[in-house]
Amino acid sequence: MKKRFFPILFLFLMVFSTTAYAASTRAATVTPNISFHGTTANCSVFIVADKPTDDIDAVIKLWQGGQCIKTWEKSxxxxxxxxxxxAVTKGKTYELTVDVSISGKELPRFSVKGTCS
Incomplete structure (x- = not known):
């Protein structure tokens, strides 16, 4: 019985350790940023896809309240x-949103807020 226990245990551990490696994946990175210099909002977005061959489509919008004041579309x-x-107004809060599609797969919306002071 002891001679069978260790090979079975070894086989069991190999099966489960291999499955763990197969489940890991890379995720895309999306980083929006908003900063202010006087009455100018500086909007930036950095996106890295999962693979070097992935196509990226992004719709970037700057909002003040419920009103979109600027839209950019980049690929x-x-x-x-x-x-x-x-150009923005001092004392107002703005939100920069990014809607991203990577190789046809839509990601959740990314956003960041800031107040022009």
Whole structure:
């Protein structure tokens, strides 16, 4: 009985350790940022896809309250770096949103808020 226990245990451990490696995947990175210089909002987005061959489509919007004040549409492969400026009003809060599709698969919306002071 002891001679069978160790080979069976070894086989059991090999099966479960192999499954754990197969389940791991990379995830895309989406980083929006908003900063202010006087009455100018500096909007930036950095996106890195899962694979170097992935196509990236992004719709980037700047909102003040429920009103969209600027929209940019950008596309790239593998990674996308975006930077844009918009005139804003001091004392108001703004939200930068990013809707991303990577090789046809839509990701959840990413957003960041900031107040022009």
């Amino acid at each position: 790239s492969t593998s990674y996308l770096v975006f930077s844009g400026e918009v």
